Amino acid sequence: MKLSELGERKLVELIRKWWKGDGRLEVGVGDDAAVLRMGEERLVLTTDVLFQHSHFPPGTSPEQMGWKAAVVNLSDLAAMGAEPLALLFSLALPSETDLRVFRRIMEGMERAARKYGAALAGGDLSENEEIAIAGFAVGRGRRILRRGGAKVGDALAVTGKLGRAAAGLYILTHSLPVRSYRELVRALLEPEARIREGQILAAEGATSAIDLSDGLAANLWQLARESGVRMVLERIPTHPLVERFAREGRLDATEFSLFGGEDYELLFTIPPDRVEEVRKKLRRVGRELSVIGRVERGRGVAREVGGRLLPVPDRGYEHFRKQPQSSSGGLA
Amino acid sequence: MKLSELGERKLVELIRKWWKGDGRLEVGVGDDAAVLRMGEERLVLTTDVLFQHSHFPPGTSPEQMGWKAAVVNLSDLAAMGAEPLALLFSLALPSETDLRVFRRIMEGMERAARKYGAALAGGDLSENEEIAIAGFAVGRGRRILRRGGAKVGDALAVTGKLGRAAAGLYILTHSLPVRSYRELVRALLEPEARIREGQILAAEGATSAIDLSDGLAANLWQLARESGVRMVLERIPTHPLVERFAREGRLDATEFSLFGGEDYELLFTIPPDRVEEVRKKLRRVGRELSVIGRVERGRGVAREVGGRLLPVPDRGYEHFRKQPQSSSGGLA
Numbered sequence: 001m002k003l004s005e006l007g008e009r010k011l012v013e014l015i016r017k018w019w020k021g022d023g024r025l026e027v028g029v030g031d032d033a034a035v036l037r038m039g040e041e042r043l044v045l046t047t048d049v050l051f052q053h054s055h056f057p058p059g060t061s062p063e064q065m066g067w068k069a070a071v072v073n074l075s076d077l078a079a080m081g082a083e084p085l086a087l088l089f090s091l092a093l094p095s096e097t098d099l100r101v102f103r104r105i106m107e108g109m110e111r112a113a114r115k116y117g118a119a120l121a122g123g124d125l126s127e128n129e130e131i132a133i134a135g136f137a138v139g140r141g142r143r144i145l146r147r148g149g150a151k152v153g154d155a156l157a158v159t160g161k162l163g164r165a166a167a168g169l170y171i172l173t174h175s176l177p178v179r180s181y182r183e184l185v186r187a188l189l190e191p192e193a194r195i196r197e198g199q200i201l202a203a204e205g206a207t208s209a210i211d212l213s214d215g216l217a218a219n220l221w222q223l224a225r226e227s228g229v230r231m232v233l234e235r236i237p238t239h240p241l242v243e244r245f246a247r248e249g250r251l252d253a254t255e256f257s258l259f260g261g262e263d264y265e266l267l268f269t270i271p272p273d274r275v276e277e278v279r280k281k282l283r284r285v286g287r288e289l290s291v292i293g294r295v296e297r298g299r300g301v302a303r304e305v306g307g308r309l310l311p312v313p314d315r316g317y318e319h320f321r322k323q324p325q326s327s328s329g330g331l332a
Numbered sequence: 333m334k335l336s337e338l339g340e341r342k343l344v345e346l347i348r349k350w351w352k353g354d355g356r357l358e359v360g361v362g363d364d365a366a367v368l369r370m371g372e373e374r375l376v377l378t379t380d381v382l383f384q385h386s387h388f389p390p391g392t393s394p395e396q397m398g399w400k401a402a403v404v405n406l407s408d409l410a411a412m413g414a415e416p417l418a419l420l421f422s423l424a425l426p427s428e429t430d431l432r433v434f435r436r437i438m439e440g441m442e443r444a445a446r447k448y449g450a451a452l453a454g455g456d457l458s459e460n461e462e463i464a465i466a467g468f469a470v471g472r473g474r475r476i477l478r479r480g481g482a483k484v485g486d487a488l489a490v491t492g493k494l495g496r497a498a499a500g501l502y503i504l505t506h507s508l509p510v511r512s513y514r515e516l517v518r519a520l521l522e523p524e525a526r527i528r529e530g531q532i533l534a535a536e537g538a539t540s541a542i543d544l545s546d547g548l549a550a551n552l553w554q555l556a557r558e559s560g561v562r563m564v565l566e567r568i569p570t571h572p573l574v575e576r577f578a579r580e581g582r583l584d585a586t587e588f589s590l591f592g593g594e595d596y597e598l599l600f601t602i603p604p605d606r607v608e609e610v611r612k613k614l615r616r617v618g619r620e621l622s623v624i625g626r627v628e629r630g631r632g633v634a635r636e637v638g639g640r641l642l643p644v645p646d647r648g649y650e651h652f653r654k655q656p657q658s659s660s661g662g663l664a
Contacts, residue, residue: 002427003425018439019452034453043418045468047421047455049422085356086356093335096336107350119354121361121368121377122378126383126386127386128464132464134422138377140370
């Protein structure tokens with residue numbers, strides 16, 4: 001059987017079975033990051049690789065490549081509520097790459113590391129036909145957020161507003177003029193990691209979290225599956241600029257905010273009586289909290305529309321991509 | 333200017349300049365691994381990537397790919413004297429890869445992790461035209477071995493005997509019959525990481541160490557450069573099977589043991605009065621110690637032959653490769 005017949009999720013399930021757990025691991029294969037117990041500390045470890053052909057749309061600058069390779073890894077730390085410690089990169093480049101391009105990739109990594117407080121600890125250089133950047137992030141934390149902790153009765157919430165990155169990708173792949181939608185393209189090419197937000201959620205009693213890399217629908221499915229509950233979506237906090245872009249282009253805004261990926265906001269669950277406190281603390285770091293639904297007994301993901309529950313399909317944002325995003329995803 | 337005009341070593345020097353140090357890093361870019369201070373502990377972090385076209389000679393089995401991707405990273409921990417904690421992998425594969433091949437790669441990783449006591453903490457899966465495996469190893473240690481600690485008057489030594497992997501590569505690239513030289517090919521495809529040996533060296537007062545990945549000559553140059561000393565090579569402990577292979581094929585055995593890479597033995601310096609104690613401790617884990625020379629005031633690497641000092645060129649084992657090995661190497 002070919003890997004393409006199985007898909008990434010099944011492969012991760014197989015690896016979970018093949019690779020026996022290890023007593024030192026509190027969290028192993030299958031979450032945003034792995035957690036290793038080390039004395040009183042918890043180390044949080046993650047890796048994500050970006051390939052030029054599938055992860056860097058035409059027009060991505062070298063700085064943006066370096067920045068994004070750092071941020072997708074830091075975002076996994078954010079989803080666990082961890083504090084970043086260090087970043088390493090295995091960077092592969094064509095040998096005819098210009099030194100200035102190389103330098104700008106390094107600068108993008110450096111800016112992201114500085115912004116989010118990670119030490120650039122080094123890496124590995126090699127030749128390859130296309131640019132490929134494998135990033136590794138190490139963090140630490142006391143209370144760790146997992147995908148599997150959502151409880152029946154919890155509120156379902158997200159940081160920020162959704163859909164900008166997917167709309168930005170739509171603009172680039174359809175060669176639309178960028179003009180007044182520069183912010184959408186920038187959201188795609190220069191994502192942010194919600195590090196402080198993740199630490200607030202961990203400290204303030206969130207029960208589960210995941211970063212929105214595959215899209216709200218797909219990431220809701222992952223939380224529901226890992227927690228053994230049903231997620232009921234009551235509203236979708238689409239970004240106002242995405243609303244406007246969709247209206248002008250006669251497009252469906254929820255295609256971007258529900259099925260589009262790479263927003264890198266945090267999706268989380270939390271007891272309802274903690275919501276206002278968390279909202280206040282998030283506001284202090286300039287981030288909005290939107291309650292988008294609730295956690296119920298059951299399985300899967302449903303959307304409440306006019307008092308009725310409709311099923312939400314488990315599909316990621318490959319819809320907007322030539323290269324299916326589902327081909328890349330986390331084992332840890 | 334193109335990267336190919338600069339070469340990897342110059343690039344690493346540039347990165348060291350561009351990426352400012354970080355107070356938390358005891359060792360940053362430019363050693364076998366980075367060292368991060370974390371309370372009383374020292375975390376040791378490293379990454380190395382292997383690409384099918386340049387790192388897996390034809391005939392490499394999927395288990396061997398997984399094994400080697402783990403071992404090259406663990407070997408960097410060994411060179412620092414660290415205890416392995418965890419391994420992560422960013423694994424890229426063609427989508428038409430057979431599931432059995434995938435499983436066997438995972439098994440190779442699992443065997444290496446088990447043998448050297450690292451927890452398999454997860455990773456990332458993606459599609460690529462050829463197999464590429466970026467590994468990431470985390471270890472810890474109290475006393476850390478660096479490249480830059482060699483002192484004038486130290487003895488220069490290695491663990492084990494040299495040249496098998498390079499002779500194995502010669503056999504494969506020249507399509508020679510393997511027969512009685514199976515061990516040479518196996519040394520190339522299934523290298524070992526000298527973990528316990530590295531821990532003994534760190535505990536017993538070695539002053540510097542590096543793993544022999546690029547070849548004895550190139551790695552001696554790196555130690556000399558980082559320590560600001562001259563390395564004088566008095567003898568080369570070529571493996572007896574390599575001697576025999578070279579004799580039969582009318583080849584120069586030192587081409588394999590001095591300029592061939594991937595032996596993954598440890599090259600280290602140590603005060604002469606510590607040698608016998610270390611030799612005894614290494615013997616207990618089944619490893620030989622060979623004193624191969626001495627550390628002098630000066631620069632570079634010289635070979636003492638018949639009482640005269642001859643210069644040793646700074647070249648790695650690209651000599652035996654179509655794809656120069658110098659295209660891949662450590663930032664950390």
